[in-house]
Amino acid sequence: MTQQEIADQLAIQELVSRYAIGADLRDVAMYASCFAEGAVVYGPGFEMKENLAATTIGFLAHLYDRTMHNVHNYAYTVTGDRATGITHCVASHIDNKNGPETKMDMYIRYHDKLQKINGEWKFNERRLEVICTTTVPIDPPRG
């Protein structure tokens, strides 16, 4: 691996983490910084494109008390200023709308297309393949 190849891989890993943390912190600017102009995030039954960052963060804030996106596995192939690849994520969605708090875990395989723009890797497209979701109760506070 050349130093450039190494730097590309680490930059893409950092991007994938930034996406996850931006979503969880509900930081629209941080989340938006992950995407190229015109990017799309889509999966079973949904597509986010117009006003992508604000819409997505607003959606998460409306539906869930808090989220935690936990990322695993990085497998990206870089060709010049383009890359494609896969990463895994278990996204925990916590809410109490229906009584006691529950955690819904969404098991996601992201299929990504990326582009390096002015030296920075951005997502052009994230396709979410949802492997399953599970829901378990949150432990009550100790006290």
Add this chain to the structure above:
Amino acid sequence: MTQQEIADQLAIQELVSRYAIGADLRDVAMYASCFAEGAVVYGPGFEMKENLAATTIGFLAHLYDRTMHNVHNYAYTVTGDRATGITHCVASHIDNKNGPETKMDMYIRYHDKLQKINGEWKFNERRLEVICTTTVPIDPPRG
């Protein structure tokens, strides 16, 4: 760290991801590409060696509707063209053989021995230490 040391670490991380994704995609060639000749994968009550990739993928396909191997933690020590180390994985196994779909999570600490062959890192041995398994129901489809 020298550039070679950095490249070795990233290549081993990529190998660990490729193993996980190859298993989940049931891609025998991708999975086989992770192993040196004569490699062995073993754990409590099982050993995979002969025809390793095809046997393992066939076994997973026979028992489970789908799997998702989520990898965490990389701790590898490289000495020349050999390496040893540990990685963690939660491997989710989804099936509906006994009625509604369930997800069995196997919490695995892999104890690995690796070798660099013609510039490519391969597993010689993966020993699975299973910390526990848990089983929870999959959420029913929405709609």
Add this chain to the structure above:
Amino acid sequence: MTQQEIADQLAIQELVSRYAIGADLRDVAMYASCFAEGAVVYGPGFEMKENLAATTIGFLAHLYDRTMHNVHNYAYTVTGDRATGITHCVASHIDNKNGPETKMDMYIRYHDKLQKINGEWKFNERRLEVICTTTVPIDPPRG
């Protein structure tokens, strides 16, 4: 990224893994090697500082049969010989004190401050933000 920047990021990732594995293996020396003099680990209702490594490992050993710290997401900013950042961890705590074995998962966002001392990155501070905990039964042994 310069080679130094790359090496810093990988060294911090290795540190985060070493912390997790040291805790799980109950290896006081390995765990202690992660911290600078006077470091503190704290979160809701607890603070570990005096005799940090031995106290923490003793605490885990007293309360749980075994643990597995699974690390995700790395987002660290390095400025000279200091760094700050976030990592995620789902820490599984397994015990049978109250009957059959259960797994309590603690969903942790670590807020870290680090320092490079004699070329080695160490934690000065880890603040644990606990997103939630969940508890599920362990599957009984097969047989």
